[in-house]
């Protein structure tokens with residue numbers, strides 16, 4: 405089981421456990437419409453059972469060293485998910501993904517969570533490159549890598565199918581050497 409990461413006094417990143425499935429599903433359910441605007445999976449997550457299956461998939465990915473996802477607990481309440489949605493050990497690269505419940509937006513929580521992921525990725529996992537992709541019009545998401553000193557590397561055209569439309573992705577990258585210089 406992966407370790408938990410601290411992101412300040414009131415925010416912790418902990419690997420999701422099966423006992424979190426009910427709370428996770430409740431969060432998806434109450435944020436479904438805004439999540440499906442920018443994420444491809446909410447339509448396939450329709451029950452606590454689906455959330456259990458998701459947690460098991462994340463656990464298997466972590467065991468295989470191919471991903472590392474965490475629940476975000478703010479003041480001990482589950483408010484979202486963030487993590488390395490893919491990890492490529494051969495190339496020492498990873499991609500970060502995230503989402504927050506609406507009531508947790510606007511407090512800088514995800515920026516802090518991503519900072520904790522960067523520390524873990526560059527220091528403990530020995531990564532050389534960390535990437536974040538966001539829909540070009542997903543301004544709240546794009547603000548996070550911008551705030552954290554990522555470089556905007558370009559646009560992937562028609563990269564994702566979302567709720568009946570196809571969106572371009574803005575790609576942001578941060579290298580270990582750049583992170584250490586900040």
Ligand SMILES: CC(C)(COP(=O)(O)OP(=O)(O)OC[C@H]1O[C@@H](n2cnc3c(N)ncnc32)[C@H](O)[C@@H]1OP(=O)(O)O)[C@@H](O)C(=O)NCCC(=O)NCCS
Nearest residue numbers: 442502503504509510511512513514515537538539544545
């Ligand atoms: C993307 C998402 C996680 C961003 O959430 P967020 O709350 O805007 O991001 P942060 O937690 O970093 O908070 C930044 C906000 O907190 C404010 N803030 C307060 N204290 C802050 C601090 N100490 N540091 C940074 N920001 C702070 C910022 O001003 C900003 O608010 P503003 O945009 O109203 O100015 C959220 O909008 C979301 O889950 N969206 C739906 C799913 C999604 O799009 N996922 C990403 C797919 S690529």
